[in-house]
Amino acid sequence: MTDSDKMLLRLSDYRLLDTSGRPMRDTDILIFWNIINMFRNSDQKLWVVRGDSDVNLSRQFNGVDSRQPELLAQYIFMVGEKGRICWNEKRFLDPEDTSADNFRNNCKLLGKVLASSRKGSEGRSRRMAAFMSENQTFVAQFISGAIDMAVDKYVALPPESRRIVNRYYLAVVHTINPSEFRSRSPFVSLTEDIDVADGFGKDVTIFGWVPKFYQPYYIRHGFATEAVSVLRDAELPYLTQPVYPEQAEVSVLCGILPHFIIGFASGNNFYVNPAVFTTMDLFRQCHCFSDMQQLRKDIIKNGLLVDQDKFEEFCRMTSYKRYFTSNGLQYRIQSIN
Numbered sequence: 001m002t003d004s005d006k007m008l009l010r011l012s013d014y015r016l017l018d019t020s021g022r023p024m025r026d027t028d029i030l031i032f033w034n035i036i037n038m039f040r041n042s043d044q045k046l047w048v049v050r051g052d053s054d055v056n057l058s059r060q061f062n063g064v065d066s067r068q069p070e071l072l073a074q075y076i077f078m079v080g081e082k083g084r085i086c087w088n089e090k091r092f093l094d095p096e097d098t099s100a101d102n103f104r105n106n107c108k109l110l111g112k113v114l115a116s117s118r119k120g121s122e123g124r125s126r127r128m129a130a131f132m133s134e135n136q137t138f139v140a141q142f143i144s145g146a147i148d149m150a151v152d153k154y155v156a157l158p159p160e161s162r163r164i165v166n167r168y169y170l171a172v173v174h175t176i177n178p179s180e181f182r183s184r185s186p187f188v189s190l191t192e193d194i195d196v197a198d199g200f201g202k203d204v205t206i207f208g209w210v211p212k213f214y215q216p217y218y219i220r221h222g223f224a225t226e227a228v229s230v231l232r233d234a235e236l237p238y239l240t241q242p243v244y245p246e247q248a249e250v251s252v253l254c255g256i257l258p259h260f261i262i263g264f265a266s267g268n269n270f271y272v273n274p275a276v277f278t279t280m281d282l283f284r285q286c287h288c289f290s291d292m293q294q295l296r297k298d299i300i301k302n303g304l305l306v307d308q309d310k311f312e313e314f315c316r317m318t319s320y321k322r323y324f325t326s327n328g329l330q331y332r333i334q335s336i337n
Contacts, residue, residue: 014270019073045209048190051197066203066266082255083188086322095166111142134241141237168227175243193248208261254324259303275304
């Protein structure tokens with residue numbers, strides 16, 4: 001059974017509710033499964049899930065967590081879930097900064113993280129020892145601190161390629177997950193495996209997708225075809241094996257937007273994003289099959305229709321200090337005034 005099949009099977013076990021906690025009508029249940037089947041038949045997305053804890057949710061949403069699911073639904077379906085760089089106003093590691101100094105700092109950080117990566121539990125220590133053995137050339141480059149040649153190769157790249165390299169190296173740091181880096185990480189961890197999501201947090205499980213159009217902005221299983229291609233061509237080091245292959249991790253820049261969230265589960269209940277129904281209404285306006293096909297592609301690529309007219313006002317009711325905007329090709333971090 002594929003990871004996608006496991007997630008869909010899990011969805012069928014939940015009781016579908018609207019954001020007020022009321023059981024959904026049969027007509028709305030049919031609409032929900034129509035959009036699920038629409039996504040299921042597309043190869044232009046990755047199904048992803050995120051298991052989260054009440055501790056994390058409460059810190060983000062001003063004390064709101066799974067014990068107040070209807071209120072939590074309002075937050076998640078308006079602002080999504082954001083990385084820890086949005087939780088504070090501290091300096092963060094910015095992959096958009098393409099300067100030589102920033103890259104040098106990223107390389108030093110990666111070297112420091114790799115050098116201390118075997119600390120922690122016995123299981124973590126064993127896994128990191130295996131990872132370092134599987135990626136000896138990559139590890140040696142950064143632990144040695146001999147990064148001048150890498151910096152020279154980096155500055156010779158065009159700006160967009162430099163951003164891709166930054167994201168890749170910072171995603172490796174994020175996946176290793178050292179405690180001193182967590183509050184500054186520009187990534188949020190998702191997974192393609194529902195069982196893995198359960199292991200990271202059982203209070204709430206968020207279901208969504210990542211468009212393959214966003215490939216420059218996520219790292220899948222520790223790899224990214226576009227990033228590896230850039231790194232290989234520039235003769236910069238890259239992984240040959242992921243950090244935690246069994247976690248099927250997808251590291252996404254900044255967070256998962258509500259536009260790409262189908263809903264979330266809490267206990268035996270599944271709260272459906274109301275944007276599902278607004279978006280599916282668009283099919284009524286299609287005049288032919290080709291229009292429907294194009295709309296389907298647009299939804300998978302750009303997400304659901306979410307009314308965010310009062311987005312900043314809503315953000316002020318959360319604990320966030322920042323938010324981000326993205327069009328899939330670039331993103332910007334904004335301060336909440």
